[in-house]
Amino acid sequence: MSRDSLLRVERVTKAFDGLVALSEVSLEVRPGQIKGLIGPNGAGKTTLFNLIACCLAPSAGDIVFCGRSLVGLPPHRAAELGIARTFQNVQVFPGMTVLEHVLVGLHRQARAGLAACALQTVRLRRTERRLREEAEALLDRLDLLPWAEVPVETLPFGLLRRVELARALAVRPKLLLLDEPGSGLNPTEKQAMSQLVRGLRDEGITVFLVEHDMTMVMGLADEVAVLDHGSLLCEGPPQQVQRDPRVVAAYLGEGDDA
Numbered sequence: 001m002s003r004d005s006l007l008r009v010e011r012v013t014k015a016f017d018g019l020v021a022l023s024e025v026s027l028e029v030r031p032g033q034i035k036g037l038i039g040p041n042g043a044g045k046t047t048l049f050n051l052i053a054c055c056l057a058p059s060a061g062d063i064v065f066c067g068r069s070l071v072g073l074p075p076h077r078a079a080e081l082g083i084a085r086t087f088q089n090v091q092v093f094p095g096m097t098v099l100e101h102v103l104v105g106l107h108r109q110a111r112a113g114l115a116a117c118a119l120q121t122v123r124l125r126r127t128e129r130r131l132r133e134e135a136e137a138l139l140d141r142l143d144l145l146p147w148a149e150v151p152v153e154t155l156p157f158g159l160l161r162r163v164e165l166a167r168a169l170a171v172r173p174k175l176l177l178l179d180e181p182g183s184g185l186n187p188t189e190k191q192a193m194s195q196l197v198r199g200l201r202d203e204g205i206t207v208f209l210v211e212h213d214m215t216m217v218m219g220l221a222d223e224v225a226v227l228d229h230g231s232l233l234c235e236g237p238p239q240q241v242q243r244d245p246r247v248v249a250a251y252l253g254e255g256d257d258a
């Protein structure tokens, strides 16, 4: 494995009771890249994201982020270290507005500052104002500003995917894990999402992306890894992976012309 990786997954195995969801998977994500992760249903993609985000612990192996092991850390530590994620099935908080979703993330960043000036109301107010401006700038960036004060449960699904992304970005991540960001979106929304992801990469955020839409993932990713039945099948540039007979057999499974 190269020295310049941001994330290294080293011989990771994850077993749930009798079921081995991941078996000795090794891969790396380099800084500044968009890395795709594909594979048939049940291949272990979401499980790998859960391990990287410290929502699950590996049964064996190591996960190294910015040179330190993540194994044994709680999810909030992974977030503090710079790992943010969105979920395959969008997870938002009903009753909270779009703006509040982003403020939650920003507050986490500013917590130490808030505690330090708890009794100094002028500074506190200034911090609040700054956070609000920052949240509004982020919403504007994602074309969500018109819905800032709207409770999330009233929004259509396409916008919820963006709210989730806004919340993830609010923690100013180094690594963004996107679990099927195109799922449930129409073609226009998918294109907009792809543009957004490219823009984030251009700003220096590294993206690790699970996606079933081949056009989307092959168009976005600099490099693609393929999981099948919990094992890493192959890895490489999108064009190469697409043509790999093992991928055609395991994932596309539609015969030689797939």
Ligand SMILES: Nc1ncnc2c1ncn2[C@@H]1O[C@H](COP(=O)(O)OP(=O)(O)OP(=O)(O)O)[C@@H](O)[C@H]1O
Residues within 6 Å of the ligand: 016, 019, 021, 039, 040, 041, 042, 043, 044, 045, 046, 047, 048, 088
């Ligand atoms: N918490 C869990 N407890 C038990 N089994 C689990 C758990 N999470 C995942 N699994 C199992 O692990 C395997 C991999 O699931 P995972 O959700 O990682 O697949 P995936 O590649 O994300 O699939 P999909 O494309 O359908 O989202 C599946 O057999 C799944 O049933």
Ligand SMILES: [Mg+2]
Residues within 6 Å of the ligand: 045, 046, 047, 088
């Ligand atoms: Mg999944």
